[in-house]
Amino acid sequence: MHPSLHSLLQLQQMDQKIFETRHNLTRIPIEIDKMQRQLKEEQETIARNKKELFQIDLSIKELEEEIAGLKSKVNQYKYQQLTTRKNEEYQALSHQIENANLKISTLEDKILELLDKKEKVSTTFRELESKFHSYSREINKRIENLLTQKKSFEKNLEQLIEERKNYASRFDPQLLKTYQSIAASKPGSAIVAVIEESCGGCHMKMTKQRCLKVKSSEELVFCEYCGRILFFAE
Structure with a gap:
């Protein structure tokens, strides 16, 4: 082997270590960014779930208010029946009471459907939150380890570059x-x-x-x- 080749191969090994260390340093922020995006996606899923629960509660409240309004009208119609002396007016009020009660029944069925949906969404929400807390702890620990590795790689890179510089000065x-x-x-x-x-x-x-x-x-x-x-x- 040519005398210079031994030294050049040693220099190449140093360059390979520097290249590998730089590659690792480049990889770390990419991995951290990927994990942070995964966390964000999980948070967004939970937020959508929470928003759905809020919308369900809002819909239930609106239906309950509508039912309360209809019941108030039914009471009003019944009072008017007590005070009217006209049969036609009494029958008309009876028809309005019947329609209002039918609508109340329909709205109550909708509330039951929403309550059933709320129970399912709430179960999913609790499961997602529980998994997220566990997952976020794991991810944060992995990120912490990667940041520790990053510091180690940076220190190692400085040493390798300095060693390479000193070695190359002999050529x-x-x-x-x-x-x-x-x-x-x-x-x-x-x-x-x-x-x-x-x-x-x-x-x-x-x-x-x-x-x-x-x-x-x-x-x-x-x-x-x-x-x-x-x-x-x-």
Whole structure:
């Protein structure tokens, strides 16, 4: 192996660790955002459920007020029956009382339907709230753990960058520039092994002559297809 390759491979390992750490740091806020959106969706479901309960109670109250108004009219009609002496007027009042009572019965049936619906919605609401409290505790704990990981990754990244900087300062400037130019477009795989006479990066087949050149380790050899630095694993 060419003498410079040992150092370059070590540098590449450092870059891979830096890349992986940065990737983890990028992943954490995405995961936190996803969990927070899930919590928000659960809260919105509970809010919709609560609003439905409120609307049911409001509808029941309106129906009860309407029934109270009709009952008041029935009492009024009955009083008028006591005071009237005309048979036609008495019969008309009886008809109005009958219609009012029929309407009261219909409205009472609607209230019973709403009360049945309210019971079902209330059960769902309680279940959702109970699950949400448990779920939110779990999510908040996971977020807390991720934030702790984030701090650890940030500290580790600072150390890795500093170590990489110190290590890279030992390299020949031109060699470092060549490596970094390749690594910029092929992060983590600027230097690859030759596998079965093919480039370990782009997997293109190489000529026998180029393979022998890599084996000789007299100079750095680049893949003629992707430009990566090549070596034979010992």
